[in-house]
Amino acid sequence: QEWRFVVEETQGQVQYVYAQEFADLVSEKSDGALTIDVYEFGALGSEVDQVEQLTDGTVEFAIISPGFTGTLVPEGNIFALQFLFGDDQRTNQDILNESEAINDMLASRYEEQGIMPLSFWTEGAMQWTSNDVQLTSPEDFEGFQMRTQESPLILESYEAYGANPTAMSWGELYTGLQQGQVDGQENPIFFIADANFNEVQDYMTISNHNMYVTMTTVNPEFYEGLGDAERSIIDEAVEEMRDRGFDIQEEQNNDFLSDIEDDSENPTEIYELTEEERDAFRELAMPVRDFYRENGGDMAGEILDQLEQDIEDMSGESTE
Numbered sequence: 001q002e003w004r005f006v007v008e009e010t011q012g013q014v015q016y017v018y019a020q021e022f023a024d025l026v027s028e029k030s031d032g033a034l035t036i037d038v039y040e041f042g043a044l045g046s047e048v049d050q051v052e053q054l055t056d057g058t059v060e061f062a063i064i065s066p067g068f069t070g071t072l073v074p075e076g077n078i079f080a081l082q083f084l085f086g087d088d089q090r091t092n093q094d095i096l097n098e099s100e101a102i103n104d105m106l107a108s109r110y111e112e113q114g115i116m117p118l119s120f121w122t123e124g125a126m127q128w129t130s131n132d133v134q135l136t137s138p139e140d141f142e143g144f145q146m147r148t149q150e151s152p153l154i155l156e157s158y159e160a161y162g163a164n165p166t167a168m169s170w171g172e173l174y175t176g177l178q179q180g181q182v183d184g185q186e187n188p189i190f191f192i193a194d195a196n197f198n199e200v201q202d203y204m205t206i207s208n209h210n211m212y213v214t215m216t217t218v219n220p221e222f223y224e225g226l227g228d229a230e231r232s233i234i235d236e237a238v239e240e241m242r243d244r245g246f247d248i249q250e251e252q253n254n255d256f257l258s259d260i261e262d263d264s265e266n267p268t269e270i271y272e273l274t275e276e277e278r279d280a281f282r283e284l285a286m287p288v289r290d291f292y293r294e295n296g297g298d299m300a301g302e303i304l305d306q307l308e309q310d311i312e313d314m315s316g317e318s319t320e
């Protein structure tokens with residue numbers, strides 16, 4: 001058996017490392033009978049193309065970030081809501097693993113569209129990078145050309161800060177920043193450094209405004225057509241990769257910060273927001289939850305209510 005697993009990142013980056021370890025586990029557990037080939041980003045098209053390849057069965061497995069399913073599964077826009085989850089990433093990962101809102105309600109919306117999520121996981125807290133202005137208050141976003149993923153709710157979130165957001169594949173982002181088509185972007189630290197965005201950005205703001213969420217997914221028909229033994233191997237690999245995935249991103253996010261700090265040829269000024277500064281953004285982010293309720297598909301309200309409850313139960317903190 002030879003299956004295909006496409007990811008949104010390139011060799012060495014978190015999703016690729018995850019997928020390769022997943023493939024190795026499946027091979028080991030099947031004594032070499034099951035082989036998974038990992039395709040890095042760029043090999044099969046854009047992130048949005050990859051969603052289609054999973055739904056039409058061109059690939060069996062994919063790592064898909066909800067930011068690229070914004071119109072297909074509107075409920076999935078929930079992860080674009082900034083300041084909804086707390087700041088402790090370990091707790092957030094536990095919520096992603098266990099939340100009913102995510103693993104039952106939201107997962108079923110994905111399945112209806114031909115995407116079966118096997119696991120939701122984080123690639124770490126996101127930060128802002130920019131040219132011309134260090135982003136420390138909503139005023140700094142006035143007229144700012146922000147690059148985002150394809151999600152209508154990410155666009156709405158930056159419009160709420162006064163920015164002019166544009167959706168773009170990350171394949172075009174380095175050049176877009178370099179040529180001034182866009183002024184800035186959001187991503188976890190490992191990705192900013194590994195994609196060299198810091199080379200073409202003057203500032204990085206440690207904003208921790210949201211965590212980057214992604215999903216390990218499988219084509220539902222393929223998964224349902226598997227024999228029990230094969231399916232158990234896949235399920236076991238998914239379980240074993242839960243903690244590993246967390247560790248891979250944590251290590252890379254820690255290690256790569258110094259790459260940005262130490263790049264004297266292309267210096268990037270780093271500033272960490274104070275809690276008061278974050279509050280100004282939090283205030284503008286709150287009404288976007290109502291936008292989600294109205295525009296996030298039939299189940300948006302129910303899913304958000306349940307997720308707020310799940311977060312409060314599991315973190316012991318209010319989501320207000």
Ligand code: 6CS
Pocket residue numbers: 008009047065123149169170186187188191212
């Ligand atoms: O910014 C993006 O679009 C990319 N960021 C990450 C962390 N992974 C893949 C994604 O396409």
